[in-house]
Amino acid sequence: MVRIRTRDEILRVAGELFTRYGFKGTSLHDIAAEVGCSKATLLYHFAHKDAILLALVEPARQSLIDLVARLAGVDDKGVRVAAIEGFIDLVLRYRREVALIYDVTPQFLQEPRFAAVRELTDALRAGFAGRSAEPADQIAAEVLLGGIAAVVIDDKRDAVELRPALVAVARRALLPGKD
Amino acid sequence: MVRIRTRDEILRVAGELFTRYGFKGTSLHDIAAEVGCSKATLLYHFAHKDAILLALVEPARQSLIDLVARLAGVDDKGVRVAAIEGFIDLVLRYRREVALIYDVTPQFLQEPRFAAVRELTDALRAGFAGRSAEPADQIAAEVLLGGIAAVVIDDKRDAVELRPALVAVARRALLPGKD
DNA sequence: ACTCAAACTGACCGCTCGGTCAGAAGCTGA
DNA sequence: TCAGCTTCTGACCGAGCGGTCAGTTTGAGT
Numbered sequence: 001m002v003r004i005r006t007r008d009e010i011l012r013v014a015g016e017l018f019t020r021y022g023f024k025g026t027s028l029h030d031i032a033a034e035v036g037c038s039k040a041t042l043l044y045h046f047a048h049k050d051a052i053l054l055a056l057v058e059p060a061r062q063s064l065i066d067l068v069a070r071l072a073g074v075d076d077k078g079v080r081v082a083a084i085e086g087f088i089d090l091v092l093r094y095r096r097e098v099a100l101i102y103d104v105t106p107q108f109l110q111e112p113r114f115a116a117v118r119e120l121t122d123a124l125r126a127g128f129a130g131r132s133a134e135p136a137d138q139i140a141a142e143v144l145l146g147g148i149a150a151v152v153i154d155d156k157r158d159a160v161e162l163r164p165a166l167v168a169v170a171r172r173a174l175l176p177g178k179d
Numbered sequence: 180m181v182r183i184r185t186r187d188e189i190l191r192v193a194g195e196l197f198t199r200y201g202f203k204g205t206s207l208h209d210i211a212a213e214v215g216c217s218k219a220t221l222l223y224h225f226a227h228k229d230a231i232l233l234a235l236v237e238p239a240r241q242s243l244i245d246l247v248a249r250l251a252g253v254d255d256k257g258v259r260v261a262a263i264e265g266f267i268d269l270v271l272r273y274r275r276e277v278a279l280i281y282d283v284t285p286q287f288l289q290e291p292r293f294a295a296v297r298e299l300t301d302a303l304r305a306g307f308a309g310r311s312a313e314p315a316d317q318i319a320a321e322v323l324l325g326g327i328a329a330v331v332i333d334d335k336r337d338a339v340e341l342r343p344a345l346v347a348v349a350r351r352a353l354l355p356g357k358d
Numbered sequence: 359a360c361t362c363a364a365a366c367t368g369a370c371c372g373c374t375c376g377g378t379c380a381g382a383a384g385c386t387g388a
Numbered sequence: 389t390c391a392g393c394t395t396c397t398g399a400c401c402g403a404g405c406g407g408t409c410a411g412t413t414t415g416a417g418t
Contacts, residue, residue, distance in 0.1 A: 006365080024203050028406065038367050043407065045365090135336065139344040140351075142334060143326035150325025151318060165318040172319075173352035185395080206375065217397050219378085224395090228376065 007045045009035050014052045019096050023053060023104045053104065060097035061117070063090050068123045076131050083127030084170045087145070091152045092159040099153040121145070128174060144170050186224045188214050193231045198275050202232060202283045232283065239276035240296070242269050247302045255310050262306030263349045266324070270331045271338040278332040300324070307353060323349050 013034045017026040028049055032039040046052045067086045074082045091098050108114055128141035148166055155162065192213045196205040207228055211218040225231045246265045253261045270277050287293055307320035327345055334341065 027404075029404080039406085040368080040408085041366055044367095049406065135340060136344040136347065139330060139334065139336070139341060140348040142330045143345065143348050144322065145326070146329025146333075147322035147324070147326025150329065151321045154325075155318065155321060157314065157318070161314060162318060165315040166322065168315065169319040169322050169352050172355055173348050176351055207377085208375080218376085219398080220396055222377065223397095 006035070006037060006041065010037075010042055010045055010052065011056060015056050015096060015100075018053065018056070018100055018103070023100070053100065057097045057101055060090070060094035060101070063094065064117075064120050064124075068120050071123065071127045079127050080130045080174055081171075083124060084144075084174065085167060087124060087128075088148060088163060088166045088170070091149060092163060095152050095159075098149055102149060102153060128170075130174070140173060144173055185214070185216060185220065189216075189221055189224055189231065190234060194235050194275060194279075197232065197235070197279055197282070202279070232279065236276045236280055239269070239273035239280070242273065243296075243299050243303075247299050250302065250306045258306050259309045259353055260350075262303060263323075263353065264346060266303060266307075267327060267342060267345045267349070270328060271342060274331050274338075277328055281328060281332060307349075309353070319352060323352055 010031065014026070014031050017030055017034065020026075021030075028039045028042050031052075032042055035042075042052070046055065067090055070086065071079060071083055125138065125141045125145060128144055129137040132138070148170065151162065151166065189210065193205070193210050196209055196213065199205075200209075207218045207221050210231075211221055214221075221231070225234065246269055249265065250258060250262055304317065304320045304324060307323055308316040311317070327349065330341065330345065
C-alpha cells in the first residue's frame with residue numbers, strides 16, 4: 001500500500017474544505033474526520049489552524065513575489081501589459097488559493113504580519129495603473145484587479161476559456177485607444 | 180432625554196461591528212455590550228442573529244429589485260449604460276451593505292432562500308453584457324460587476340470622486356469603440 | 359531483539375457561541 | 389390604583405471551538 005504522507009493529505013483535505021465552507025466555517029474536527037486521523041495529529045503537523053492556511057497559500061504568495069519582482073524591471077511603457085498578463089496567469093494557476101485569500105482577507109489582511117502582502121498588491125495595482133498617480137487610473141486598476149479575482153473565484157469556466165477574455169477586457173479598460 | 184428606539188440602535192451598532200469584524204467575527208455579546216443592553220434583548224427584537232443581517236441589507240435588496248425591474252424596460256441598445264450607471268449608483272449608496280453581502284456570500288448565497296438574489300445578480304450581469312450570450316461578453320460583465328463592488332468595499336475615496344471614474348472604466352471595458 | 363525518535367491518539371480544558379426561559383420592570387389607558 | 393401589554397433581563401444550556409498533554413504505537417537503524 002502506498003502510504004500518502006499525512007501532512008500532504010491534511011493540506012489536500014483542508015484545501016478542499018476551506019474552499020467549500022470557508023476558513024472559519026471549517027473546524028479542525030472536520031478536517032481530521034475527512035483525513036481519517038485525530039485532531040491532535042493535525043496539531044502535531046501544524047502548530048495552529050492558521051499554519052495550515054499559511055502553508056496552503058505559500059506557493060501562490062511566492063509566485064506573487066516573483067511577479068512583482070519581474071514587474072520592477074519592466075519600463076513604464078510595457079508595465080501595464082506585463083502586469084495584466086502576469087496577474088491573470090497567476091490567479092488562473094492558483095484559483096483555489098486566491099479564493100482562500102479573499103475569504104480570510106477582511107480579518108487577516110490587516111494584521112501586521114500580512115503587511116508584506118499589502119505591499120505586493122500595491123505594487124501590482126501600480127503596474128495595472130501604468131505607474132500613474134491619477135486617481136482615475138488607480139481606481140480603474142482596482143476595478144480590474146478585483147474583478148479578475150472575482151471571476152477567477154466564482155466562474156466555473158476553465159482557464160483556457162477565461163484567459164483570453166480576461167486579457168481582452170483588461171486591455172480595453174486599461175489601455176484606452178489601443179484595442 | 181431623547182430615547183432612541185432600541186431596535187434601531189441595535190441595527191446601527193450591528194452594522195458597524197459587522198462591517199468592522201465581519202458577520203462571523205461579531206458575536207451577539209459584542210453587539211449587546213456596545214448597545215448597552217442584554218443579549219436576550221437582541222433576541223427579543225430579532226428572532227435570530229441572521230435576522231439582524233437580513234434587516235440590515237433589506238433596503239439594498241429592495242433597491243436592487245427596483246433596478247432590475249427598471250432594466251427590464253430598457254431596450255438592448257441602452258441597457259448597458261443603464262445597468263452600469265444604475266449599479267454604480269446603487270452600490271455607492273449602499274457601500275456598507277454591499278460589503279456585508281460580500282462578507283457572507285460564500286456561506287449564505289448558496290442557501291435556497293437566497294436563490295432570488297442570485298436571479299437578481301444574473302439579470303444585472305445580463306444587463307452589463309448587453310444581453311449578449313457570448314462568453315467573452317459575459318466574462319467582461321462579471322469582471323466589471325465584481326471589480327466595481329470590490330472598489331466600493333475597499334477604497335476609501337468618497338462617492339463623488341469614485342462615481343465618474345467607475346463609470347468611465349466600465350464604459351471603456353464594456354462599450355468598446357465608444358470612448 | 360533492542361533502541362529511540364517520529365508519528366499519532368483519546369481524554370480533557372477553558373472558552374465562546376447562539377439561543378432559551380421564567381420572571382422583573384416600565385408604560386399606558388381605564 | 390390596578391390590569392395588561394410591551395420591553396427587557398440574569399441565569400442558564402448544550403454544542404462546538406482551538407488547543408494541550410501524557411502516553412501509546414510504529415518503523416527504521418543497529
